[in-house]
Amino acid sequence: MSAKSTMGSESEVIPSDQLSTRHLLGIKELRAADIELIFRTADGFKEVLGRPIKKVPALRDITIANLFFEASTRTRVSFELAERRLSADVVNFSASGSSVSKGETLVDTVNNILAMKVDMVVMRHPDPGAAVFLSKHIDSPIINAGDGTHEHPTQALLDAYSIREKLGRVKGLKVVIVGDILHSRVALSNIFCLKELGAEVMLSGPATLIPRHIESLGVKVEHDLDKALAWCDVANMLRIQLERQGGDGIANFPSLREYAVRYGIDLARYRKLGKELIIMHPGPINRGVEVTSEVADHANSIILDQVQNGVAIRMAVLYLLAARIPRSTV
Amino acid sequence: MPTVPILTNKAVALTIERLCHELIEDHGDLDGVALVGLQPRGVQLARRLRKELVRILGDEKLKYGELDITFHRDDFRQRTTSVAPSATDLDFSLEGRTVVLVDDVLYTGRTIRAGLDALLAFGRPEKVKLLVLIDRRFSRELPIQPDHVGKWVDSIANERVTVEWAGTDGQDRVLLHTDQVDARSSDDVAHGTSNDR
Numbered sequence: 001m002s003a004k005s006t007m008g009s010e011s012e013v014i015p016s017d018q019l020s021t022r023h024l025l026g027i028k029e030l031r032a033a034d035i036e037l038i039f040r041t042a043d044g045f046k047e048v049l050g051r052p053i054k055k056v057p058a059l060r061d062i063t064i065a066n067l068f069f070e071a072s073t074r075t076r077v078s079f080e081l082a083e084r085r086l087s088a089d090v091v092n093f094s095a096s097g098s099s100v101s102k103g104e105t106l107v108d109t110v111n112n113i114l115a116m117k118v119d120m121v122v123m124r125h126p127d128p129g130a131a132v133f134l135s136k137h138i139d140s141p142i143i144n145a146g147d148g149t150h151e152h153p154t155q156a157l158l159d160a161y162s163i164r165e166k167l168g169r170v171k172g173l174k175v176v177i178v179g180d181i182l183h184s185r186v187a188l189s190n191i192f193c194l195k196e197l198g199a200e201v202m203l204s205g206p207a208t209l210i211p212r213h214i215e216s217l218g219v220k221v222e223h224d225l226d227k228a229l230a231w232c233d234v235a236n237m238l239r240i241q242l243e244r245q246g247g248d249g250i251a252n253f254p255s256l257r258e259y260a261v262r263y264g265i266d267l268a269r270y271r272k273l274g275k276e277l278i279i280m281h282p283g284p285i286n287r288g289v290e291v292t293s294e295v296a297d298h299a300n301s302i303i304l305d306q307v308q309n310g311v312a313i314r315m316a317v318l319y320l321l322a323a324r325i326p327r328s329t330v
Numbered sequence: 331m332p333t334v335p336i337l338t339n340k341a342v343a344l345t346i347e348r349l350c351h352e353l354i355e356d357h358g359d360l361d362g363v364a365l366v367g368l369q370p371r372g373v374q375l376a377r378r379l380r381k382e383l384v385r386i387l388g389d390e391k392l393k394y395g396e397l398d399i400t401f402h403r404d405d406f407r408q409r410t411t412s413v414a415p416s417a418t419d420l421d422f423s424l425e426g427r428t429v430v431l432v433d434d435v436l437y438t439g440r441t442i443r444a445g446l447d448a449l450l451a452f453g454r455p456e457k458v459k460l461l462v463l464i465d466r467r468f469s470r471e472l473p474i475q476p477d478h479v480g481k482w483v484d485s486i487a488n489e490r491v492t493v494e495w496a497g498t499d500g501q502d503r504v505l506l507h508t509d510q511v512d513a514r515s516s517d518d519v520a521h522g523t524s525n526d527r
Contacts, residue, residue: 017414037414044398044415053451056401086401319401320413327407 019320023142025131026151027192035197039161041316042309049085049312059086062322065113067123068145069095069130074283074307075145075155079122082314086322091118106130107137114140119325120318123147128185141321149183155282156189158313160197162306163234166278171198176228178263179238179290180209182252186282187238191217204228205263208252225263229273236280237265237290260289267294276300283307334506336464336483336491342502345480346375349461350382352478353430363428364393364455368445369400369416372433374495375463379432393427395420402444424453430478434493436462439474464491464504 019034027035048056064083068076076092083090093113104112110121122143123131128150135142146152164170175194181187181203194201195218202220203210210221222228229235240259253259270277279291279301287293296303337345357363360383367376373396380394400415431445442460449458463480469487483491483506490507494500 017412040414044400044418047398047418048401048451051451052453055451057447058401058403058406323407323413325407 018324022321022324023131023135023144024153024317024321025135025142025144027153027156027189027196028151030153030193030196032196032198035157035160035193038157038313038316038320039164041320042161042312045085045315045319046309046312048315049308055085055087057087058319059083059088059322061327062086062119062325063089063091063117064120064122064318065091065093065110065118066145067093067110067113067121067125069123069125070146072124072146074310075124075152078307078310079143079145079154079314082311082318083122085311086315086318088120088318088322091116106134110134110138114138120322141325143317143321146185148185149188150185151189151192152185153189153193154310154314154317155186156193157317158306158310159186159190159236159280159282160193160199161313162280162302162309163199163278165305165309166302167233170194173199173234174202174232175199175234175236176202176204176222176232177236177238178204178225178228180240180252181205181214181238182209182211183241184238190236191219195219202228202231206253206259225265226269226272229265229269229277232277234278234280235265236282239282239284240286240289242286256286256289264288264290264292265295266292267298270295270298278302280306332508334508335503336506337481337502337504339496339502342463342504345463346378346382349463349478349480350379350386353379353383353461354386357428359387360392362426362456363430364395364422364424365430365432366395366397366420366449368431368433368441369396369398369418371435371493372431374497375434375493376432378495379461393422395422397431397445397448399441399444399448402448404440404444418448420452424449424455427455428457428459429455430459430461432461434462435464435466435491436460436474436476436479437466437469437491439470439472442474443472463493466491 017037019037020031021029048054066076066079080090120141122145123134124145125147128148130147131142131144144151144153160170163173167173177187177190191201202222203214204222204225207223215221277300279295279298281290281303285291285296287296295301365376365380367373380392383392384390396419398416398418429449433441436442446458459477461478462476465476465479465482466485467482468484485491485506488509490509492505494503496502
């Protein structure tokens, strides 16, 4: 019988079931072991969410600020539900009508909120790198809820988790990400996450929406959607971000109708594949553009599972990051 | 570090059998009773009890569940032990039922406190009873007492009790370790498990 070594202080021992990072800024900083730990913890929270009382007391001494400098509905609601179901106290902050419009800097804004004894920050920001920047100026754990066109780590985690739930694994699967890769933080985080977990990734979409040299991330590019779909097990249909198109005075594709014909999936295209392709979409769906209603509501569509799993994944991330905050003894 | 066996194979089996008969004595044919093992180590005992009860009663209708209490612990962020959960499996209603919570070692009572909290998230049982294989008397930090006990052990803080099971550890036995190096490690159970508190 081997007893654990008792030499040395307990606090020096960092068990293998802790995250290797204090913040969740992007998937790029995570290792496969971190992602597996998040999934394992999310399994537990998924079970909690099926109970009559969908709430646990784990984070009852933690206060979390949700700072949304960019419009968001489902991500904000998902984070807020996750926080409340962990019994955390929640404060919400959105950019409109705040001191940001009076010229306050990001660091000042956040430090003012933290001065009110807030323990963790969830931030959505329109500028790429905002979360990384903030992490260099404040001590509290930061969760990136989307920074411009950079990363959206919790979305990628819930996407991979939903694939794992539906198909039992991620390793070795072939996933195609379709659409506006250029403007998509979801695409970049998904590429990092799926690659780290051992899946193969292909990108498909109009040449104007696929960044040059993206192959350097170890992904394939196929502009013919039918060929891409024939290759893959899972298709993640990204939303055409109408608000980000043409902002630079250049239209990236001739019309939504043409996009829908070339890069949308309708029932005819789906049936022609002759296989059980899994359909995903990070939402909100432009029905009839990325997928038609028949495909969005198809038995092999896991779009609503993604939304449901989002709460469990965010609970897991918040819980595991909170586990690394030293407990106040006063 | 001296290690003394408290119970070994035969004695463990006899103790489990006696506990089963105690349950039947108190609750008849166990209609309306649910056996719920606490993760991770209590479920080993609960599974054995269930198997034995099914053998004695000759039917399989006994309600059985497993409960993880990780998210209900009061020592989250104070310890460096596992924060990741084990599986919970409770697929029946607790309303109106007598629940027998099962754990291997009762020590400070904090695990059971968390277990009660987790259990009540599933509904309102009529009664909750506590069954443990080992009761470390005089070491409680909360006013929690067991209803059914395999064996009482009087131990001091720098001693540890570990329970091993044939299914996972090779044989059934309960060991008492006296650890003179560091009193704080008294609640570190070998194998990294953490029921002994």
